[in-house]
Amino acid sequence: xxxxxxxxxxxxxxxxxxxxxxxNSLGGFKSICLIGTKSKSGLSNLAxxxxxxxxxxxxxxxxxxxxxxxxxxxTLENILETKFYTLNHIKExxxxxxxxxxxxxxxxxxxxxxxxxxxxxxxxxxxxFVRESEVQLGLEFHEKIxxxxxxxxxxxxxxxxxIIPENCLSEDGFVNLxxxxxxxxxxxxxxxxxxxxxxxxxxxxETWPTGF
Amino acid sequence: xxxxxxxxxxxxxxxxxxxxxxxNSLGGFKSICLIGTKSKSGLSNLAxxxxxxxxxxxxxxxxxxxxxxxxxxxTLENILETKFYTLNHIKExxxxxxxxxxxxxxxxxxxxxxxxxxxxxxxxxxxxFVRESEVQLGLEFHEKIxxxxxxxxxxxxxxxxxIIPENCLSEDGFVNLxxxxxxxxxxxxxxxxxxxxxxxxxxxxETWPTGF
Numbered sequence: 001x002x003x004x005x006x007x008x009x010x011x012x013x014x015x016x017x018x019x020x021x022x023x024n025s026l027g028g029f030k031s032i033c034l035i036g037t038k039s040k041s042g043l044s045n046l047a048x049x050x051x052x053x054x055x056x057x058x059x060x061x062x063x064x065x066x067x068x069x070x071x072x073x074x075t076l077e078n079i080l081e082t083k084f085y086t087l088n089h090i091k092e093x094x095x096x097x098x099x100x101x102x103x104x105x106x107x108x109x110x111x112x113x114x115x116x117x118x119x120x121x122x123x124x125x126x127x128x129f130v131r132e133s134e135v136q137l138g139l140e141f142h143e144k145i146x147x148x149x150x151x152x153x154x155x156x157x158x159x160x161x162x163i164i165p166e167n168c169l170s171e172d173g174f175v176n177l178x179x180x181x182x183x184x185x186x187x188x189x190x191x192x193x194x195x196x197x198x199x200x201x202x203x204x205x206e207t208w209p210t211g212f
Numbered sequence: 213x214x215x216x217x218x219x220x221x222x223x224x225x226x227x228x229x230x231x232x233x234x235x236n237s238l239g240g241f242k243s244i245c246l247i248g249t250k251s252k253s254g255l256s257n258l259a260x261x262x263x264x265x266x267x268x269x270x271x272x273x274x275x276x277x278x279x280x281x282x283x284x285x286x287t288l289e290n291i292l293e294t295k296f297y298t299l300n301h302i303k304e305x306x307x308x309x310x311x312x313x314x315x316x317x318x319x320x321x322x323x324x325x326x327x328x329x330x331x332x333x334x335x336x337x338x339x340x341f342v343r344e345s346e347v348q349l350g351l352e353f354h355e356k357i358x359x360x361x362x363x364x365x366x367x368x369x370x371x372x373x374x375i376i377p378e379n380c381l382s383e384d385g386f387v388n389l390x391x392x393x394x395x396x397x398x399x400x401x402x403x404x405x406x407x408x409x410x411x412x413x414x415x416x417x418e419t420w421p422t423g424f
Contacts, residue, residue, distance in 0.1 A: 001378065003377060020385075025385075027265070029242075050266070051266050057231050103417045114417070149355060152268055161217070164216055166216040173230035174399050184241035187411075189413075191409045196403075198402075204315050204316075205315045205316065
């Protein structure tokens with residue numbers, strides 16, 4: 001394939017929208033989740049996020065990046081106010097509904113209602129889960145880290161509750177997200193299902209990995 | 213599907229390895245890249261990372277989480293020492309080589325040689341790219357943020373150089389990673405190719421997204 005090379009100056013000279021699309025594509029395929037929250041006054045909120053990152057397993061921590069000047073600001077406000085939120089994986093059957101949560105609805109509108117997804121509550125959690133989602137995580141807010149370089153914020157939370165399809169749990173603890181129908185995203189708006197190549201054995205210097 | 217529910221206590225009672233596999237699965241499909249570095253003394257290093265996160269487009273920033281007590285520590289040391297590193301997307305043709313970089317090789321061994329991948333240099337960058345990779349990013353270190361909760365570190369860098377296949381660049385700036393053969397990962401060791409469902413139009417409250 002012919003290669004195309006871009007310098008930092010090239011990137012900074014791009015039109016702003018072009019640059020946003022370009023740079024968002026480069027980091028690779030991303031996790032996408034719907035984050036469910038509810039304000040103190042009782043209004044539910046739902047927003048799609050793709051800047052989600054595994055922080056650690058013990059304790060079980062997940063982080064995500066939020067842009068406080070965007071449609072994401074209600075999610076941030078509700079998390080800081082109530083401390084609880086949910087991460088809900090996205091399937092093809094409600095992909096357009098999920099994408100539509102990124103529209104800038106007025107403050108008094110619940111995205112659940114606007115995009116036709118269903119709130120679901122467990123005993124422990126103030127924040128709503130998405131009933132249509134197969135993989136649902138309940139999190140408690142732990143830490144907010146301001147990234148001064150561009151004004152975004154890293155929110156770290158601890159996984160307090162996990163709901164998954166029974167048949168997706170493997171013997172060794174692996175959760176088969178492909179079987180659950182979980183999608184991935186590239187760039188700002190490109191949604192993909194996945195095809196398993198292989199799980200590979202734990203890497204050791206003296207051997208070569210094999211599939212299992 | 214029958215659902216299975218786990219409480220925080222259930223998760224904390226898991227065997228450590230089981231919990232690591234379980235929790236690593238939950239965040240969704242992840243970006244995977246090979247990070248290329250070179251020590252001050254000239255020894256190249258290559259390591260696979262899956263905790264990569266888009267931070268922003270203007271300036272173009274990417275973050276990743278590093279565990280300083282793991283095989284990843286040389287990557288961290290080299291970045292802090294030399295300020296430059298590369299992110300290289302992973303294709304099926306060299307997937308096992310890429311996975312094998314996670315083995316704990318002795319300090320004096322270059323993973324490039326050990327796993328049979330090829331160092332490639334551009335004019336501007338001290339750090340090596342992976343020749344076999346179709347999507348190559350050159351980054352300059354910007355910030356190190358210690359996550360006290362579990363001792364991991366968030367490294368933020370700025371994209372200074374981008375090399376992609378010419379035919380993967382769309383008119384609007386979107387880089388078609390599926391066409392480039394970029395893979396995604398689930399859990400610690402499950403590798404997947406992708407199938408495009410659709411790109412969806414920018415969401416606005418008064419319309420419903422469509423594919424394009």
